[in-house]
Amino acid sequence: MTSVTTERPPKGYGAGFQNTTSTAEQRSAAGLIVKLQQVTKVYANGSRALVDVNLQIRRGDFLFVTGPSGSGKSTLLKLLYGEERVTQGKVTVNDYDLTHLRGNHLSKLRRQIGVVFQDYKLIPRRTVAENVAFVLWAQGFTRKEIHRRLTPTLKMVGLQDKAECFPEQLSGGEQQRVSIARAIVSTPPILLADEPTGNLDIDNSWQVIQILKKLNSIGITVIVTTHDEHLVRLSNHPVVQIRNGRLFHARL
Numbered sequence: 001m002t003s004v005t006t007e008r009p010p011k012g013y014g015a016g017f018q019n020t021t022s023t024a025e026q027r028s029a030a031g032l033i034v035k036l037q038q039v040t041k042v043y044a045n046g047s048r049a050l051v052d053v054n055l056q057i058r059r060g061d062f063l064f065v066t067g068p069s070g071s072g073k074s075t076l077l078k079l080l081y082g083e084e085r086v087t088q089g090k091v092t093v094n095d096y097d098l099t100h101l102r103g104n105h106l107s108k109l110r111r112q113i114g115v116v117f118q119d120y121k122l123i124p125r126r127t128v129a130e131n132v133a134f135v136l137w138a139q140g141f142t143r144k145e146i147h148r149r150l151t152p153t154l155k156m157v158g159l160q161d162k163a164e165c166f167p168e169q170l171s172g173g174e175q176q177r178v179s180i181a182r183a184i185v186s187t188p189p190i191l192l193a194d195e196p197t198g199n200l201d202i203d204n205s206w207q208v209i210q211i212l213k214k215l216n217s218i219g220i221t222v223i224v225t226t227h228d229e230h231l232v233r234l235s236n237h238p239v240v241q242i243r244n245g246r247l248f249h250a251r252l
């Protein structure tokens with residue numbers, strides 16, 4: 001079975017980023033947070049995006065998923081946050097079996113997963129602060145709690161001075177950092193980033209990776225897809241590669 005683990009112990013969140021998980025969950029922190037067992041995904045048009053994929057990711061890990069465009073990277077992430085369902089096999093995320101997960105249970109799982117996309121997906125007519133706060137507001141957080149979380153989160157991504165700017169007033173790198181802030185403001189234990197550097201130059205890409213590393217260092221499990229082999233080589237994190245829907249170890 002393909003298994004990806006590191007020797008590092010699981011970590012709790014740092015100051016300003018209090019973990020929302022219970023003590024019992026923290027106690028099981030040494031366990032697996034993601035498990036794919038013989039997963040195959042065939043889309044309705046017959047496209048085989050993933051074939052017999054086995055993967056284990058431990059709490060607190062940082063994993064790169066590489067591979068050429070069209071190899072199945074996005075599909076893998078979509079299966080993890082329930083955007084797509086497996087055709088065969090089993091996906092478990094944070095103790096949820098995604099095979100039949102629907103309705104409230106799926107929403108509950110999704111609240112434990114932050115997602116960052118290549119194209120940022122910010123609300124254009126909302127400020128940086130509003131874009132980030134919106135997630136908390138939608139999840140029913142109080143105004144006081146939203147206020148308490150906003151500043152440390154923007155600081156975390158180096159955007160505390162841009163809180164009142166609109167997305168169009170920001171560079172691509174800054175917009176991506178807003179989308180990272182939005183993904184982590186509710187302190188999810190898992191962060192999925194789908195080609196987060198795909199639209200960025202090398203400096204901004206590296207900055208984004210540094211932020212993802214920082215988030216990982218305070219306990220968030222981070223899974224990043226990229227087709228940028230250079231970026232992966234600059235880092236020392238475990239890497240798996242997908243080619244034609246099949247998963248291979250590239251570096252553990």
Ligand code: ADP
Pocket residue numbers: 043044045047048049067068069070071072073074075076
């Ligand atoms: P990557 O993220 O590596 O670029 P994807 O996971 O997006 O790859 O796609 C893997 C394969 O699945 C490709 O052949 C792609 O065309 C196909 N695919 C992705 N999404 C769909 C979909 N919604 N319907 C049909 N085929 C899809």
